[in-house]
Amino acid sequence: MNEALCAGSFLLLQAYTSKAQSISDALTGGGYVSCGIFCEPAPALEHLASQQPDFFLTESYLAGVNGYELVRQAKQLCRADCVMRVSDTGLSTHEALTTNLSGYLTPGAGPEEYLTCLRHIRQGRRYVSPALMDWLRDTSSHPEKGAPLLRRLSDREKQVLRLLADGLENDAIADALGISSTTLTSHFANLKQKLGLTTTRQLVIYAARHSLPGSSLPGSFRP
Template sequence: MDELRVLIIDDHALLGESLARFLGSNDMQAVWCGDLARAMQSIRDQSWSVVLLDLSMPQGNGLDLLKRIKLMHPDLPVLILSMHPEQQFALRALRGGAAGYLTKGCSPDVLVEAIQKVVHGGRYLTPGVAEQLANYMNEGEAAEEPHARLSDREMQVFMRLVEGKSVNQVADELHISCKTVSTHKTRLMHKLALDNDADLVRYAMHQGIVS
């Protein structure tokens, strides 16, 4: 069987390089890329078996990048490897075309198993994600928590606000204007039926998004 070629897109050099070495020790050819422009160029110019994608990239929206990859190569499996709990982003990523969702706290054996499964055309779902997906299939949006109905950009703003970041900090990280962040904040507060920042933090704590 041909050697699997894995492109790792993550802005953390230590993690990316460590992952590349680990996968290399498991008979895979793994390349780490921490720059979105170079990553997209690599996807255009080279052949890959699977992409490991971090959702939290300072240069852009990981969910947007996922959609761009799937538009360019619909059959290329993309496995999300994120610091965010699966209950917050897994369904959103799967709907965007991801072949699976893992948190960065998963075991190395699970990562290898997930890669092997998605490169052979399957989806890798943890029991928790499978339950979420089943509930969504059975009940639709009624099965989702209110924050699951936020747009991708609203969700990005939401996650940063509940981490205690200011509107200016969020704008800098997402490369958008403060006015745009404020607009997204107003919309997400309305969708969540919340009145102020304290309500927003309490909601996030209740949902287990922050501790």
């Protein structure tokens, strides 16, 4: 394949080979290059280290292995963007909030959604499956505990949180709101302090879980 046309490379770790092959076929058809399909963690990690793909696609639970721990190991071996199919119970754990994932997919995600996910990430956006966002909203175990916290936020802080949930990166958020990166960093710090969180990833998931109401944005900008 012409390097100029290559959208990126990926390595896929999936329990079911037939489904993994259909995902791989969709991605290669979309211009991505496969670095291999694996059903066991050990050889997958070995190839991650040697092949250095752009994307590592895996699952939250695979043959008794904790997928979040697997991602942490992968990030020590390469700089790939990590995408995970997460179970409902898996995403409700603390691990899902603190693992540095670029994409979150549901167990039912099909090949085309994988392709959509990688394209979003290539554009500098996080990807969270729409079905997963719905699940987070519908099954948040204690939504009443989060809602009062939102009332502590200023209108500008709610705008920042909403744009994070929509997948915008820091520079895009600052541009959309007409603020400096220093001011944005200050908003992040205030949000984490008020909501009892420690990372930006947690802010993104928090916004989804508590159905953050939309805030009007300056000018004609829409995320």
